[in-house]
Amino acid sequence: MGIKEEQLAALAAELEKCSACPLRNDCRAPVGWYGCPNSPILFIGEGPGGVEDDYGCPLIGPSGQLLDKALWSVQMTRDRVLTTNIIKCRPKGNRTPDLAEADFCAKTWLERELAILQPKVIVALGSVAMHYLGEPDMRITRQRGKWFRSSQGFDCIATFHPSYILRQYGHAQVQAKWDVYHDLQLARAKAAEACPDYNLCSDDPVDLFSIFTKRSV
Ligand code: URA
Numbered sequence: 001m002g003i004k005e006e007q008l009a010a011l012a013a014e015l016e017k018c019s020a021c022p023l024r025n026d027c028r029a030p031v032g033w034y035g036c037p038n039s040p041i042l043f044i045g046e047g048p049g050g051v052e053d054d055y056g057c058p059l060i061g062p063s064g065q066l067l068d069k070a071l072w073s074v075q076m077t078r079d080r081v082l083t084t085n086i087i088k089c090r091p092k093g094n095r096t097p098d099l100a101e102a103d104f105c106a107k108t109w110l111e112r113e114l115a116i117l118q119p120k121v122i123v124a125l126g127s128v129a130m131h132y133l134g135e136p137d138m139r140i141t142r143q144r145g146k147w148f149r150s151s152q153g154f155d156c157i158a159t160f161h162p163s164y165i166l167r168q169y170g171h172a173q174v175q176a177k178w179d180v181y182h183d184l185q186l187a188r189a190k191a192a193e194a195c196p197d198y199n200l201c202s203d204d205p206v207d208l209f210s211i212f213t214k215r216s217v
Contacts, residue, residue, distance in 0.1 A: 004037035007116045011109075015088060021104055023089040023097075028053050029217045030089050033113060034208070035082035040120035040191040040198055043067070044110070044129040046161060047087035047102075049094050055212040058083050063162035067125070068205055070162070070177075074184045075201040078208065084113055086128050097128065099136065106132050114152055120194035122154050123187045126161025134158070145183045147190075155190065159183035 001009070015030050024030070031048040034057050043059075051061030059067055068078055087097045087105040097105075110132075124130040127140045133150040134143070144158050165176045188200065 002038065004116055008033070008037055008113070011112055011116065015109060018088065018108070020108055021089075021101065023087065023091055023101060023105070026092040027090040028215055029056065031056055031058055031085065032088065033082055033084035034058055035078060036080055037082060037117060038198070039081045039200070040195040041076070041081045041123065041187060041200065042114075042117060042119035042121070043081060043083045043123045043125055044133070045083065045085045045125045046128040047085045047097055047105075048090040050090065053090040054214050055209075056215045057208055057212040058085050059162075060208045060212060062166060064208065066162040066165060068208075070180050070184060072205050073181055074188050076184070076188060077200075077202040077204075078206040079202055080198075080200045082117060082119070084110065086110060086132050099131070102128055102132055111152070114154070119154060121187050121191045122150065122156040123184070124156055124158040126158075126164060130156075130158040144179060145186065147186075157183060157187050157190075159187075 012032050015032050018024060018030050031052050045059055048058060049061050052058055071077060071081065086102045088109055091097055122133060124133050130138055130140055130143060133156045134148050140158055140160065144160060148156050150156050159180050160176050165173060165180065168176050191200065
């Protein structure tokens with residue numbers, strides 16, 4: 001195991017026992033991260049939904065499946081990037097976490113992930129991640145596809161959250177998919193520039209359901 005894997009394994013063991021906020025009472029268990037710790041590129045979503053809570057893997061449900069297709073379209077696979085979330089416990093009824101909940105969880109866990117991972121590029125999937133990394137007054141429709149520097153000093157780009165795309169219809173959905181495609185290309189290019197020898201794409205897309213089984217907790 002490499003040093004980052006070891007540090008992340010220790011962090012995962014701590015995360016499993018987290019009961020630092022009331023969100024823990026309404027979910028099966030916290031959901032951590034998935035992927036390659038040495039990847040130059042980190043994707044940050046909002047928080048686990050029902051399928052993620054069931055399987056203990058971030059972005060494995062409908063949003064994750066759309067993300068996987070988008071990644072494949074720009075030659076990236078889930079095993080070669082790292083995916084995580086701002087909050088680790090599914091809010092009851094899948095509601096959007098409020099700013100204070102997002103802030104508390106991210107300061108407790110995500111900050112420690114970032115300190116270990118030191119990604120070259122962060123892709124914020126949707127407003128919750130963008131607001132945590134950037135400024136609370138940023139608007140995803142205006143900011144997506146533009147580079148900004150997080151307070152921790154990471155190069156970040158925001159794009160639409162896959163669940164937003166799934167809620168769109170007709171032309172708006174097609175347009176949003178193209179926007180994400182272009183944003184991901186920008187992110188890929190910066191990551192490849194920083195780490196030209198790193199392979200961002202395996203031969204086949206990853207089937208997360210063949211890796212994760214339903215949790216019994
Ligand atoms: N949406 C997210 O932002 N993250 C997940 O893990 C699942 C859905």
